[in-house]
Amino acid sequence: MQGTKTHKTVVMVLFNDVLLLDVTGPMDVFSITNRMLPPEKHYRLLTVSEHPGWVRGSSGLKVQADLPLHGCPSDIDLLLVPGGPGAYGTRHPQLNEWLPDAARRARRFGAICTGIFLLADAGLIDGYRCTTHWNYVERLKRGYPAARVETEQIYVIDRNLITSGGITAGIDMALAVVAEDHGKDIALEVAKVLLVAMKRQGGQTPYGPLLAAVPRDGSAIARVQAYVVDHIDQAYSISRMAEIAAMSPRNFARAFQREVNMTPMQYVQNARIDHARKLLEACDVPLKVLASRCGFGSARHMRKVFNERIGLSPNQYRQQFGGG
Structure with a gap:
């Protein structure tokens, strides 16, 4: 101007x-x-x-x-x-x-x-x-x-x-x-x-974290959130998470979106990213091992998700925020 x-x-x-x-x-x-x-x-x-x-x-x-x-x-x-x-x-x-x-x-x-x-x-x-x-x-x-x-x-x-x-x-x-x-x-x-x-x-x-603190109030949706975070290396689908909540897949997806303000699969991806970031900050584990621990399946997929969601690759994130 x-x-x-x-x-x-x-x-x-x-x-x-x-x-x-x-x-x-x-x-x-x-x-x-x-x-x-x-x-x-x-x-x-x-x-x-x-x-x-x-x-x-x-x-x-x-x-x-x-x-x-x-x-x-x-x-x-x-x-x-x-x-x-x-x-x-x-x-x-x-x-x-x-x-x-x-x-x-x-x-x-x-x-x-x-x-x-x-x-x-x-x-x-x-x-x-x-x-x-x-x-x-x-x-x-x-x-x-x-x-x-x-x-x-x-x-x-x-x-x-x-x-x-x-x-x-x-x-x-x-x-x-x-x-x-x-x-x-x-x-x-x-x-x-x-x-x-x-x-x-x-x-x-x-x-900042992509997810807020996980509720532990015992409700069906909170139970799924806690399970995902505590077992982040596992594979998830709407059907599997609905089983954990003891709800039908359709009702579960609607209730989750309403209560958490994101879809169940978005929640899983954000939880994986948050967990991966903690590991990148704390240790020098190879990316292939880290991707497996966080449920990404491969380092290549983890890199793709990080670039899309965080704007940095896992290696860039580790260089910027890692303690080593």
Whole structure:
């Protein structure tokens, strides 16, 4: 979004229990970018707070905002709201009242990580494609059904709204802004200074489990879920799982989809992937052996499933997340 303006004002909102890495990561991207630009094209970096004085981060560290909310300039190029426990665990009536007008005045606005809950509370994400940290996407979907929540991208840009996944994804998002404003070459140089990749492989999917904790409440569907996870190396079909549930295949498939929000065979595949990831993280077992232990049948099939679902091959996953 190149414009005729020179200075671009970036405003970061502060509040108690903010995750300071959400603040400092993107702001340092813009600060380092300034070193590579002529002075007249520098980003102007400002912080604003709903309360005067010091703001306490979730780590206990304290920072002081440049301006109160009512002192924020009108020529905002990018308004950002960071995340942290204070974004989703505390009500902010002043921010709720201030954010809609500030977002309307800004050329772009967005959130890092769980900061999206503050935008959502202010009614600013309805109808937009957006994302947040993988651990909070379901909460966001349930709480704000008018938003179009995407679960796999590191960051999402939809018109004038920019949102990102967890914590360091704010750096990825800021690099994307720099690339849009000043070209990919400068963004790449900034990424090199920060020792980060311009584009990470696999999105958010490799970082979180595909399945929630397995229920152990004794119900028919829960009994099947637990059996699959506890005997992941075995072969499964709808008929076999229906037998474990003591239901007809047709009724079982319907009940499973309704209660688990995925088909039985999708559940089996996700359970195999989650188990394989734990093994890839913990040991250097050959892929052929690992594929057998997880019920994939062959290393070739496991590679195909990983590439389709995770966006990484098993070897890439092991290199990125393995402890060895």
